[in-house]
Amino acid sequence: MTVSAYIAVIAVGDRDRQDDGIGWAVLSRIRQRTAGRPLPPGTVLARCDFDPGRLVGLWDHAELAVVLEPAHARSSHPGRVYRLELDAADLWRAGTMPPHGLGEAVELARQLNRLPGRLVAYAVETADTSVGEGLSEPVAAVVDFVAQQVEGEIVRHRVAAAQAAVGRDAA
Numbered sequence: 001m002t003v004s005a006y007i008a009v010i011a012v013g014d015r016d017r018q019d020d021g022i023g024w025a026v027l028s029r030i031r032q033r034t035a036g037r038p039l040p041p042g043t044v045l046a047r048c049d050f051d052p053g054r055l056v057g058l059w060d061h062a063e064l065a066v067v068l069e070p071a072h073a074r075s076s077h078p079g080r081v082y083r084l085e086l087d088a089a090d091l092w093r094a095g096t097m098p099p100h101g102l103g104e105a106v107e108l109a110r111q112l113n114r115l116p117g118r119l120v121a122y123a124v125e126t127a128d129t130s131v132g133e134g135l136s137e138p139v140a141a142v143v144d145f146v147a148q149q150v151e152g153e154i155v156r157h158r159v160a161a162a163q164a165a166v167g168r169d170a171a
Contacts, residue, residue, distance in 0.1 A: 005042050005063060006042040006062050006063065007039075007040070007042060007043045007044065007062060007063060007064045007065075007066070007154055007157065008044050008046060008059045008062040008064070008065045008066070008116065009030065009043065009044065009045050009046070009065075009066045009068070009150060010023075010046045010047070010048050010055065010058050010059060010065065010066070010067050010068065011023030011024045011026065011027040011045075011046070011047045011048065011068045011069075012048050012049070012050060012055065012067055012068065012069040012070075012101075012102075013049075013050070013068075013069060013070050014049065015133060016131060016132070016133060017129045017131060017132070018126075018127075018128040018129055018130055018131075018132050018133070018134060018135065018136065019070055019078070019124075019126035019127055019128050019129055019136050020126065020129050021070075021133070021134075021135065022068065022069075022070050022124045022126070022135060022139055022142075022143070022146075023047070023067075023068030023069055023070070024047060025135055025140070025143045026068050026122075026143055026146045026147050026150065027045050027047065027068065029144060029147040030045060030147045030150060030151065031045065033147060033151070034151075039151075039154060040154065040158050043154060044058075044062075046058045050101065052104040052108050053108065055067070055102075055105040056108050056109045056112065056114050057114075059114075059115075059116045059119070060109075060114045061115075061116065062116040062117065063116065063117040063118070063157070063161065064116060064117065064118050064119075064120070064153070064154070064157045065116035065118070065119050065120070066119075066120045066121075066122070066150050066154070067102060067119065067120070067121040067122070068121075068122050068124075068146065069101070069102065069121065069122070069123050070123065070124060070125075070126045070129070071123035071124060071126065072125075072126055072129070076125055076126075076127065077125050078125050078126060078127030078138035078139055079124065079125060079127075079138035079139050079141055079142045080124070080125040081122060081123070081124050081125075081142055081145065081146060081149075082122070082123045082125075083120065083121070083122055083149070084119075084120070084121045084123070085120045085121075086106075086118070086119045102121055106119070120153050122146050122150065124139055124142055124146065125139075126139060127139060
């Protein structure tokens with residue numbers, strides 16, 4: 001697996017279906033927050049529908065991919081945030097993800113040898129996915145929190161990568 005020096009932050013969903021646009025809203029907030037504090041060079045912010053092939057193309061060989069997506073849970077707690085992290089070893093192991101949505105993209109990427117070095121997914125439980133724009137109140141309430149978490153992921157990843165590079169140079 002060849003991993004390049006970029007980070008992909010990808011919003012998955014449909015902003016025309018209320019809470020399905022949570023990822024888009026978080027991406028917009030990250031853009032606003034970084035106007036004065038730019039993200040590290042090589043950080044790509046992208047939007048994607050639910051197509052696994054497009055998702056794989058966006059994270060193709062990234063050192064870190066952060067996926068933002070709506071979660072449609074049966075026992076709904078709108079606004080609840082879930083975090084899933086898989087490193088390269090986990091990603092290469094079959095059966096580490098559920099077979100739907102993100103799991104389909106991981107399996108496709110595994111078959112095509114186009115996995116990111118590390119994958120972090122943030123999923124937010126939805127309340128309303130009917131046609132229309134705008135987030136429900138409980139989902140809108142977590143946009144800032146998730147944006148901060150994503151920025152933290154990027155910083156922690158860059159720090160770890162720098163420390164690993166120093167360790168390799170010292171060896």
